[in-house]
Amino acid sequence: YYLQEKSGFPVYADCPITYYDEAYKGFEAQKEALKKAKHFIFMEYFAIEQAEAWNQVEKILVERVKAGVEVRVFYDDIGSIAFINGDFAKHLNALGIQCRIFNPFMPGLNFFLNNRDHRKIMVIDGLVGFTGGYNMANEYFNLTHPYGYWKDTGVQITGLAVRSLTATFLENWNAVKGNDIDDADFGKYLEQPYADPHAMAEEIGETGQSRAYVQPYADRPMDNEHVGEEVYISLINKATRYCWFVTPYLILTDEMVHAIRLAKKRGVDVRIITPHIPDKRSVFEVTKAHYPPLLEAGVKIYEYTPGFIYAKNFVVDGRYATVGTVNLDYRSLFLHFECGALLLYNSQVIALRDDVLRTLPECREVQLADCRTSLAGTLLDSVLRLLSPLM
Numbered sequence: 333y334y335l336q337e338k339s340g341f342p343v344y345a346d347c348p349i350t351y352y353d354e355a356y357k358g359f360e361a362q363k364e365a366l367k368k369a370k371h372f373i374f375m376e377y378f379a380i381e382q383a384e385a386w387n388q389v390e391k392i393l394v395e396r397v398k399a400g401v402e403v404r405v406f407y408d409d410i411g412s413i414a415f416i417n418g419d420f421a422k423h424l425n426a427l428g429i430q431c432r433i434f435n436p437f438m439p440g441l442n443f444f445l446n447n448r449d450h451r452k453i454m455v456i457d458g459l460v461g462f463t464g465g466y467n468m469a470n471e472y473f474n475l476t477h478p479y480g481y482w483k484d485t486g487v488q489i490t491g492l493a494v495r496s497l498t499a500t501f502l503e504n505w506n507a508v509k510g511n512d513i514d515d516a517d518f519g520k521y522l523e524q525p526y527a528d529p530h531a532m533a534e535e536i537g538e539t540g541q542s543r544a545y546v547q548p549y550a551d552r553p554m555d556n557e558h559v560g561e562e563v564y565i566s567l568i569n570k571a572t573r574y575c576w577f578v579t580p581y582l583i584l585t586d587e588m589v590h591a592i593r594l595a596k597k598r599g600v601d602v603r604i605i606t607p608h609i610p611d612k613r614s615v616f617e618v619t620k621a622h623y624p625p626l627l628e629a630g631v632k633i634y635e636y637t638p639g640f641i642y643a644k645n646f647v648v649d650g651r652y653a654t655v656g657t658v659n660l661d662y663r664s665l666f667l668h669f670e671c672g673a674l675l676l677y678n679s680q681v682i683a684l685r686d687d688v689l690r691t692l693p694e695c696r697e698v699q700l701a702d703c704r705t706s707l708a709g710t711l712l713d714s715v716l717r718l719l720s721p722l723m
Contacts, residue, residue: 341549382417455498502521544676553667571595577660
């Protein structure tokens, strides 16, 4: 009700859903779905790297363009700046792929430089949609290993619920200013005149699918609703047996800390998995500064030892789960454009739960003795938590 009334994202029933516990599995499914595109392809990513993984996708996109498919690619400038050269957009446009850049990097001239597009969305023909934690870069699929083994996750949705992902893409695509012509009519992309969604589900050969309730949603920093945080806090408050987080960063607001500690007081089993090998050392130190108050409340915290875990998953009581782009940090919760999918009462919620259970043996449990408990350490943690909004 909250997501529909305050953000305009309805809940859909009877939509096939597939959860991918590794990014490379989702990537393979995406490539197969792209090959079957007949009308349009929308792609929106925080980071795209001109390397092996993207080259595989680009080859398929060029083939689809030649077949008459409309292809649009949208990427965040800051997120991709270290991965691509300045002519990337021109390169794609020359191939017949429409490309736009979100919030170009212009120091001193851009008052919204901190508001990045952190969303990860792929939509094929308005019938098949993907979202999750991973970008289109080699490290996410373990083609390179800068931080050990990279674990990430995603979800595929088929059917009417893809409308929400399509609308989310078009929202930002049409927000880019310049000489580009914006869409005057969204209807042709939202009404799904092309095929029966269940027939499409069978055609793309889904595995592990579950036809049940799903609610794709998005968050934006330009309104007064902190949707990402409200969803997490609402789910924490609904937990009666357990709530388990997987997040690359743990930089919490006081409201979320209170909700987590209160859940533990109610007897809820609260567990949080974070990386053991960080991608950003300074952010990792701030993450560790948030450990002691939670550990003292009885929350169990685990660090993923094989490498870096970038998934943003939350599962509650085997009934509710989220998969998406919303990290547990200030940037995701308040500054970035984000998206996700709320899963309700279906087997893929159980799949998320089972993924956590498989991941826990690969983790080390953090003890209070592992934290900075001296006076100097406590003061340092206090300062780091004070600086959290800057991370």
